[in-house]
Amino acid sequence: MKSCDRIKRNANHYLDGTLSPREKEEIEVHLQNCPGCAESFAWARRSRQMLRTLPRHTPSSNFDVVLHARMRHAEYERRSFWPLTMPDWIWQAPAYGAAALLLIGAGIVIDRQFDLGPSHPVAAQMTTMDSGTAPAADSPALEEPVNAPVTGRASGPAAGLVQGRLAASVAESAPADAGELASARLEQTQAQTKRYVMQKFSMQSLIRENRKAIGNRQAALEQLAFDTMLVRETANRSRNLPGIRAVNASVQF
């Protein structure tokens, strides 16, 4: 009897093939002479087989839909948690930085476009109109009258150069008030750029507010869809309850 208990305890090790050849042989000899243990071994084999071949159950068909809704909700909660501790502009700072750099860059380009170098005919004219001389401090041109005529009579190498350019510019038929025009145009462009920048900032803040509102509505809609699904599922289950009870009642142990 004691021997039978030991043999039965080793049934699963025998079926797993983890016993030594000597133990295995001992069991096989015992089983040939003991119908009780043989039946016990057969039952062990059968029940292990039954466990392995149990029907595989799968989740409901809306498993993925529900999981994705819950994931989106979790992600929304995670994102909406941070602004409580961090102001909104912290996350937008890099974007603002990039926008500021872009504006500075645009400003430089505009400035260069209207930065008329000394070689430009209009600039030359403006210079002459303002001072009538070349900007050399030690130039004899300083001694010349401030309001030199357009045709210019400045002396010295620099003044001569200006005069030459001016003559060329006049020859190109530049109007006398071109400097004023350029300056007016520059002011106009600057004002326009300022207006654009202001509009851009107000549009950006409008977009931000709208995004927030859309986010809130989307989350609310997702929650609603999820709740509706749960209610529907509960309703479906409760409709089948009588059927389940009837079958459970008919199966007795």
Added chain:
Amino acid sequence: MNKENSKLSQLSDEELIQRFQEGDQYAFDLIVHRYKDALFNFTYRYLGNSQEAEDVVQETFLRIFRNRFAYRQIAKFSTWIYTIAGNLAKTELRKRKRRRQVYTSDMGFDDKEFEIVDTKADTEREVDSMLTEKLIQAAIDKLPERFRKVILLVDVQELSYEEVSKIMRVPLGTVKSRVNRARLKLQGMLQELFDAQR
């Protein structure tokens, strides 16, 4: 499915979770696709209730989604996911005991099984296999928790002793002896239940 996605589906679990940690959402979808059925079957057999099992599996994936960076490649991914699901199922079982709630589907039936009605022979076979399954599930439900988990992981989910040892955080020898005791207990109970049916 495009080329990139089909390449992704050939990756190991560990590579997929790494891709997910890097922000690839599709990698997570693949993980869900790989594990949802196996985890559901495990939790369903452990809890004996499909609704609770589905809740546990959903919660398992959500935990992984939220704590994606907690996973380190020192452990096998399947070990990690089974540990989470097993712990959640255990908590659910304790909650149920506290609630003392009795479900009509506790014995292993659920809605789906009553929707399949084909021919007469099919129905008879269905009822037979349903009864067998019900008997086995009843025996599993009667096993103490520490035996139930180990036998489901080894004999139903067919995981290795080494992996089960890591999931349950007990030495390999303990797993082996628990499996043996669980099998003997279950075999004894099944024999009684089937004999009573004859």
